[in-house]
Amino acid sequence: MKMNTQFTVAIHTMMLIMINPDRKMTSEMISESTGANPVLIRQIFGKLKTAGLLQISTGRGITKLAKAPDEINLWDVYTAVEGDHADELFTFHQNISKECRVGCSFKEILNPHVDKALRAMKDELSAVSLEQLLREWGAIK
Known part of the structure; x- marks a missing residue:
């Protein structure tokens, strides 16, 4: 399964903002660190601001977290940049034949397992705050 990079770039961006508060x-600058295009960084800034996770001030141009790092978890960031459409991580192929012995019940048998995996992803990401990542980064740098 391949996901786009907005989530990881958003986390990287927020880490940079936390360690450079002033x-x-x-x-x-963030593009140089993440390797992502500056346009993507600006899009991510907008999504994080809209989600209430970043404060972007005009004038001095200082960007800050809108909440304390222990109040922002990875699921918050994921849903800010990817949307709360985790069910779209696993999409079923179109035009499944209702005449096929497997196809007629394919979604019914696979959906409970996909739903369970998505709940586990949400639970795991919700359990990790930006504060925890900051501590882990501090321990290895």
Whole structure:
């Protein structure tokens, strides 16, 4: 399964903002660190701001977390940049034949397992705060 990089780039971005609280973090600077295009960084900034996770001030241009790091978990960030459409991680192929012995009940038998995996993902990401990531980063740097 392949996911896009917005989630990991958003986490990387927020980490940079946390460790540089008084520094103006431009999309170009974050782009250099993440390897992502500055346009993508600006899009992520917008999504995080809309979700109430970032404060972006004009003037000095300081970008800050809108909440304390222990109040933002990875699921918050995931849903901010990817949307709360985790059920779209696993999409069924279109035009499943109702005439096929497997196809006629394929979604019915697979859905409970996919739903369980998605709940586990949500639970795991919800249990990890940005504060925890900051502590883990501090321990290895």
